[in-house]
Amino acid sequence: MLAGVSVSWYTWLEQGRPINVSVDVLDSLARVLQLDSVECRYLAELAGHYDHVAATAPVDVPDWGRRLLTVLEPSPAYLMGPTWDYLAWNDAMARLFPTLTSLPPEDRNLVWVMFALPETRDLIIGWEAEARQVLSQFRAETSTIRDDPAVVSLVERLRATSPEFDEWWGRHDVAGFHTRLRRFLHPTDGLLIYEYQQFVVSGEPDLRLVVQLPVD
Numbered sequence: 001m002l003a004g005v006s007v008s009w010y011t012w013l014e015q016g017r018p019i020n021v022s023v024d025v026l027d028s029l030a031r032v033l034q035l036d037s038v039e040c041r042y043l044a045e046l047a048g049h050y051d052h053v054a055a056t057a058p059v060d061v062p063d064w065g066r067r068l069l070t071v072l073e074p075s076p077a078y079l080m081g082p083t084w085d086y087l088a089w090n091d092a093m094a095r096l097f098p099t100l101t102s103l104p105p106e107d108r109n110l111v112w113v114m115f116a117l118p119e120t121r122d123l124i125i126g127w128e129a130e131a132r133q134v135l136s137q138f139r140a141e142t143s144t145i146r147d148d149p150a151v152v153s154l155v156e157r158l159r160a161t162s163p164e165f166d167e168w169w170g171r172h173d174v175a176g177f178h179t180r181l182r183r184f185l186h187p188t189d190g191l192l193i194y195e196y197q198q199f200v201v202s203g204e205p206d207l208r209l210v211v212q213l214p215v216d
Helices: 009-016 023-034 037-047 052-055 062-072 091-096 110-116 119-122 125-142 149-161 162-170
Strands: 077-080 086-089 180-186 190-200 209-213
Touching: 062 077, 062 086, 062 119, 077 091, 077 110, 110 119, 110 125, 110 162, 119 180, 125 162, 149 162
Parallel strands: none
Antiparallel strands: 077 086, 077 209, 180 190, 190 209
16 A cells, blocks of 8 residues: 555565566555665666666665764764765864755765765866766766656756856766875975775665865
């Protein structure tokens, strides 16, 4: 009843009959059964919709994630979801980019922040090179969920907002993550140089931990 499907249909699903279950129904079942991200992924794999459903599974920030962000002070750090949304961050990250704390939830996304906010262009030295790298990596890492409504909506908004994003998105450049130095010209702290690191969290496949290590 909660998922909005009939008993017969649900029974056929459990029996593995070829009933072509839809993504919406899988989402409803996952919500009602309170599946976590790993269970949502496994359900989607069984139903043949893994690529589409993986990004729509709710991503919760575990308690240890917030403690880890605190422990990483004074290095700016944050947790990122599968569609590159900022899920949580520490005080050092809020100091590095104060605008992040005041953004509406729908704009707390790394790609949106990179391309849509003028403050980012003023903050990052060599913005164009960094923006191109971010875009190429985002395309590569979200290729399997490119039809997900969240990704489609984000891309549409960015193409309408940023001329650079609109132009570069059409080039289909892809790249993997690589450790690099990122330089900031902070309005209060002056020149800041960080070593940019990213980690995929074991047991939490939808979480990425990004840490910026201070460099003298």
